[in-house]
Amino acid sequence: MQATPTSARNKRWFACLLACTALLATRCSGGNVPTRDLGTDIDEVAATLIEQPLLHSTSIAVVYRGKEFIRHRGDMETGKPGPPTDATRYEIGSLSKTLAGTLMANAVLERKLGLDDDVRMYLDGAYPNLEYQGEPLRIRHLLSHTSGLPNMLPERVNTLLADFTDRRTPRDLNAVYAGYGKADFFRDLHAVEIHQSPGKEYAYSSAGTQLVAHILEVVYQRDYESLLRGFLRDAAAMTGARIRLSDAEAHQLAVGYHSDNPVPTTPMPQLPWGASGNVTASVPDMLNYLKFQLAGGPVVTESHRTLARFDAEFSIGYFWNIVSGDRLKGVYYAHHGGVPRSQCYIYILPRYDLGIFVITNQSGDQTAHAMEAAIDTLVERIAARENVGARDLSR
Known part of the structure; x- marks a missing residue:
């Protein structure tokens, strides 16, 4: 799930990013290449980030031209000394969607299914509601948030999330999802109404990601979590990513x-498949995910392929936000993740062979903005190292 109403949030996010990077590019245009270690810059960015109101701690992973950095700053709990560590397990929220997109890209390359398949091919029973004027929902529509499905099922959750910062929201989410399983999801899916032509309009949908997980279970005849863990272990050396935690693993979960x-509040409640927002991982796992993304390869390349373009600057791949036209960053791939007690960002910037993952154990209406500023600062400093301002940035 996303921490705020997403269609409006994305518009604000991209507008803010473009404005910020224009300023950063101006400031970088005449700078000299710094000589100090990048790790020092990351330390400073982490320290500045947790100075923001309400932020307790942060962890940052960076991969830059093959060099790896992990930094942890702050204390997990107010008044209790104890910073996060490499063993800390975080809720990565909607970054989980990029993992589901990666699995779907692999399934497409293995010819297990096709992007233009009618999603009803993989559902039991009749769903005449999953079309609009004869045009069915297709797999590509789920991956690009153009299906017209609601953000969350059951639909009453969307009302709760409209006022995400209300202190009652975590409690109310727990109440709705207590005992809510796959059968409940399909019951609610039968009642969905599609009000627009699929493939035309962006409308963020965690429910669509849940449906992607179900389709993957059908074509592979395995449960989604075992598919996810097996692929991430073998392809990306991510051995600790989980949806459901053992008792021992639950003790590692970040407050x-x-x-x-x-x-402190409760974890994100368990969703039927967990593909849209229930993955937990350590920062070393996420660093390995950055390395996997930067290495490219057929699956990553497919997952980054544009499936829907909305304007000259914003398009969607396999759940990846693709941003172009940014003078400093070039074309890059990004996603935000938010649950009631953490928010994070992942950025993949091919121009610099750079991947950035930032997470904090607080979730509020200004958390994402603070992390965006931290990421912008890191990119600015890396651009200065490469003297980007003196080069032709049109590529």
Whole structure:
């Protein structure tokens, strides 16, 4: 799930990014290449990030031209000394969607299914509602958030998320999803109404990601989590990514804070498949994910392929936001993740052979903005190292 209403949030996010990077490019245009270690820059960015109101701690992973950095700063709990560590397990929220997209890209390359398949091919029973004026929902529509499905099922959750920072939201989410399983999801899916032609309009949908997980289970005849863990272990050396935790693993889960509540809150409730927002991982796991993304390869290349273009600057791949036209960053791939007690970002910037993952154990209406500023600062400093301002940035 996303931490705020997403269609509006994405518009604000991309507008902010473009404005910020224009300023950064101006400031970088005449600079000299710094000589100090990049790790020092990351330390400074992490320290500045946790100075923001309500932020307790942060972890940052960076891969830059083959060099790897992990930094942890702050204390997980107010008044209790104890920073996050490499063993800390974080809820990565909607970054989980990029993992589902990666699995779907692999399935497409293995010819297990096709992007233009009617999703009803993989559902039991009749779903005449999953079309609009004779045009069915197709797999590509799920991956590009153009299906017209609601953000969350059951639909009453969307009302709760409209006021995400209300202190009652975590409690109310837990109540809705207590005992909510796959049968409940399909019951609610039968009641969905599609009000627009699929493939035309962007409408963020975690429910669509859940449906992707179901389709993967059908074509591989395995449960989604075992598919995910097996692929990530073998392809990306991510051995610790999980959807459901054992008792021992649950003790590693980061404590976190919702909005301005000084009392730690509960984890994100379990969704039927967990593909849209229930993955947990350590920062070393996420560093390996950055390396996997930067290495390219057929699956990554397919997952980054544009499936829907909305304007000259914004398109969608296999759940990846693809941003172009940015003078400093070039074409890059990004995603935000948010649950009631953590938020994070992942950025893949091929221009610099650079991957950045930032996470904090607080989730409020200004958390994403603070992380965006941190990422912009890192990119600015790396661009200065490469003297980007003196080069032709049109490529």
